[in-house]
Amino acid sequence: MLLTTFAPWRAHQPSNAADDLIAHLQRQRQIPPGTTVLRHIPVSFELAPIRVMAKLVELRPAVVVCCGMAEGRSQLNLERYGKGDDLALETLLPLDWLMADTHLTTISDCAGTYVCNHLYYRLLGAIAQQCWSTQALFVHIPPLTTATQPLLARDLALILKRLAGLTPPSTAPSGVN
Secondary structure (H helix, E strand, O other): OEEEEEOOOOOOOOOOHHHHHHHHHHHOOOOOOOOEEEEEEOOOOOHHHHHHHHHHHHHOOOEEEEEEEOOOOOOEEEEOEEEEOOEEEEOOOOHHHHHOOOOOEEEEOOOOOOHHHHHHHHHHHHHHHHOOOOEEEEEEEOOOOOOOHHHHHHHHHHHHHHHHOOOOOOOOOOOOO
């Protein structure tokens, strides 16, 4: 699995909630074994896709999970679509199953209009165009509070554990990793 986070992007943000939550899960040893964590992706329409795609090509993981902060949200959001060029590309992952038994997680149909959505759209598009067996998910993480962090950490750890257990679809062309 490849797991990514963004760097902070606004002056009033000392950190990025998504990166903070992933760092917390790393300290608690809640990241599935074998996961590569790529932290502090630049918040840039050009650089973010380049960094993630380069690591995707290098590693060819079964799953890529990109995490970003959503200041205006109060729950962990599993993003169904990446949108661009008047198209909506949908993840093939079973979102209802991934969020089963979580406390502060929901499915979102809008990954926003900023770099998060752009990265997700480009990632889903490249996977489809190249016929890779890799699956992709974008997770938006709200600001962390002392009350919500334990629940969000539990939810994300459960989702990552489920994703780590997935195998690539059997419909992938032979020779594609």
